[in-house]
Amino acid sequence: MAQVPVMELADAMYKMVKDTMGMKKWKATDLQKASIEMFGEGNVDKQLCKDAIKELVNNGRLVYTYFGGSFLEVPHKEGAAN
């Protein structure tokens, strides 16, 4: 089976994070597991997930955050900055 294009996977990951903003914090591994479940094991692997996350972070669509552990979130102004 052909692998999912990295941008398609990145868009799907972005949607997962955006749709659950404020309800769920996503670690990189959580996104990987959810993506494999969504697209199937033969179509998405660990490296592709890494590439998709790198794409999202390098483009600024997602940022890494730290709240006891590192998570991926849609950029926003944090409360502590107020």
Next chain:
Amino acid sequence: MAVDKKYETPLLDELEKGGWPSFVREIKSAAETNPMANDLLGLLEQSYTEKKGHWKHGGIVGVMGYGGGVIGRYTDLSEKFPNISHFHTMRVNQPSGWFYTSEALRTLCDIWDAHGSGLTNMHGSTGDIVFLGTRTEELEPVFKKLTDAGFDLGGSGSDVRTPSCCCGKARCEWACYDTMGLTHFITNKFQDELHRPAFPYKMKFKMAGCPNDCVASVARADISIIGTWRDEIQVDMQKVREYAKNGTDILKEIVMMCPGKCMDWDGKDLKIDNSSCRHCMHCINVMPKALAPGKDRGAVVLVGSKAPIVEGALLSSVLVPFIKLDEPFDESELWELIENMWDLWCEEGKNRERIGEFIQRVGMGNFLEAVGLEPQPDMVSHPRENPYIFYEEYFEEGE
């Protein structure tokens, strides 16, 4: 920049007394020209007066593309101390063994004087160069200047933390492998893991050249790589006799203190049963001119130590009793083992669970099986006295 407002700091002033270096003196010196350092003095005095901290943890600030290297800090007294309303820390990846030219240090200081408080920790307990206190909008300019000068940010959060090591073969005769070379290699090999947090929690590598373990990797690193040897301790018997002649009580100071009870001294010759040697380095440290680690050198790889944060402290456990670590390092089978461990930990580990805690939870036996390692007696503390360790020969003799 001129600083107008001065704070009264009677409590902090107490910490300038005495003949030792004082962090207050350093902050005051920086405060002469830096408004951030000046407000820091005022805030700290207030904290000492109230016995209360006034910092808030930021979680989102960083530089584009990186998930580590910046630790967000804000004060909850930003109206009173506006210059430290943002006071983020930046971790800068230190060179292996902390070697710098004076020019490199001046470059770092110039960058920080221009963009931050001018205050640094050299070095933080992680090993990194720590830049203390800057504003969010200054992070990218600092990062740009650092990378132009050949530096990079270090790790923070749930990633590979900046690997650190002892000075190794650069300055120490006991180094059993090139700690600095390996640290440099690991830093480059795991760039993705260093800058893009993907683990349940932090992952620290520390490289020590010999069992003296000057970087305390056995207590502070998730993966400790400690130099050792597997042949016999090198002995210069003439020098041993000279130590005895010059007043070293070999029986009392060395033989009686050997944890493996593997030495004997008859006043003329030192006998060592190397099969019982625990490689503690005690005898070598006491008689450095007479004894030296063996010639067949490599490293022992341990896993799982940590300082107490979420849970209590752990010391690391032996994973690979001996491995040759010669350049090119990328041919070592160690990396596959480490990636297997990470895969398992990422799959099964809980958020904020260090790998040592994970091993405790699932059991070392299950962990070894999952990462594809055979259990060995070297992995057990006191294997010869442990009633739960059985050998085939034991059964044969008993039957």
